[in-house]
Amino acid sequence: MSARLDLDWQPHRYEVRPWQQRSARGPRIDRTVREIRVSLPPLIRDLDYPMDRPLAAMTQACAGDLGHLDLVHGRTLRALNHLQLRTESVDSSKIENVDASLADYGRALLGVGANASAISMASATAALTRMIRDADATRRIRSEAILAAHHDLFRRNASEAHRAGTYRTTQNWVGGSDYSPRDALHVPPPPETVPDYLDDLFAFANRDDLPPVVQAAIVHAQFESIHPFIDGNGRIGRTLIHAVLRRRRATRHLTVPIASALVAHRERYFAALNDYRAGNARTIVAMLAVAIRIATSESWKAATDVVEIREAWGERAGSPRAGTPLFRLLDLLTEEPIANLALVRERLHLGEDDARAALAQALDARVLVKAPRSRRAPVWLARDVLDEVEDLSTRIVAGSRALRSD
Structure with missing residues (x-):
């Protein structure tokens, strides 16, 4: 204790x-x-904390x-x-x-x-x-x-x-x-x-x-x-x-x-x-x-990183026009960095052909990679955002330990 x-x-x-x-x-x-x-x-319902x-x-x-x-x-x-x-x-x-x-x-x-x-x-x-x-x-x-x-x-x-x-x-x-x-x-x-x-x-x-x-x-x-x-x-x-x-x-x-x-x-x-x-x-x-x-504090950096990731994706994907399936998919992937065809169709209200085409374009632009062991039910990963999830956790852990050691 x-x-x-x-x-x-x-x-x-x-x-x-x-x-x-x-x-x-x-x-x-x-x-x-x-x-x-x-x-x-x-019993604490009426207790105050000085x-x-x-x-x-x-x-x-x-x-x-x-x-x-x-x-x-x-x-x-x-x-x-x-x-x-x-x-x-x-x-x-x-x-x-x-x-x-x-x-x-x-x-x-x-x-x-x-x-x-x-x-x-x-x-x-x-x-x-x-x-x-x-x-x-x-x-x-x-x-x-x-x-x-x-x-x-x-x-x-x-x-x-x-x-x-x-x-x-x-x-x-x-x-x-x-x-x-x-x-x-x-x-x-x-x-x-x-x-x-x-x-x-x-x-x-x-x-x-x-x-x-x-x-x-x-x-x-x-x-x-x-x-x-x-x-x-x-x-x-x-x-x-x-x-x-x-x-x-x-x-x-x-x-x-x-x-x-x-x-x-x-x-x-x-x-x-x-x-x-x-x-x-x-x-x-x-x-x-x-x-x-x-x-x-570390979430401020994450906010900046997410914006930069989305901008970089747009450049790699050839700057798709707003409202196109690919543009909307890139927005979605900042929120849902692990996706399959069903999720893309549901969230973007796309037909199967349009959803598949957008995913293929994101894959070609290196925005997405195919997840391992997902041959029968393909799953795609937006590694840049997933790396930020891990990095945010790592930064918070490191900051906590550094503060404790000071």
Whole structure:
């Protein structure tokens, strides 16, 4: 755990509860566990968070930077938001040790053949998109949206599909043994308490009298402490950060890849959640503020890069006239850098012959390359944009590590 600070938040309480293992599997020591120590978070709906001046300045500054980026590029550069969404989903999955190539991830987004990790990453993108859109449309953080996002995350997972979109009804735990909460790092509250804890959390998340960055950090940490799902809590919990920021209009169009900064310090991130449970919320609030600051700064460069990529494509493709299928395809590829014939026809409202001709022209101009292992169901990659997805993540990770080492 990180260095202990003075308490600035109500710490979790702990209670000893009886335990009986339901399965006979696992080592004998797990089958002999009779008691567990569960964590009981505070109720937070009416709590305020007093900040010292440096932390208040940090959260205000990062929110201002985020709002400026959104104001300048949010309406005019839709491609930047698509790029950010992909970067955020990929790196949020990496925190959970789920990783795949961008080509496989793209195939999963298109619904064509992909491995389990790629499907999981694509499902995380769908969950994130749903949460942000719902918060934007309803101006609320809603249980219905969280359950739908969880369903998006696991509906394509054969072993978890039966639990997709449902809160847990059994005790879970983090770390330790696979068979019992023995030596667990965190044992969340009992399942019968989850509905009341979530009602309390939603009440806090829908307040308008807290700084948005502080509110997002605490909502995330409280959600992770409640751990209301058997699996997927981390990825859904990180979508909540973006949902709160969108609901509070800290950002109206863009989704900066905060997870890219968190994955740079995975152990520190988990330690910050433990600090929150100990009554030190400052650690996670400060960590989120720094993550937003770095992700926002690097997204400015990404915005410039996307514009330059599109201009270079136009030159390589012979400067097609506005409104032609090729011109429109080049615009689309800045948002959808992994495409197949069906996507191009659907998004550009083209017949099959026109869509094929535009793809062939983009291929000839070296805007596109054919994805490996896509002979039967061809998939094309806009490598320049995919490289920018990877580069944005790399820059944020590097910036986070450099800042920590200063």
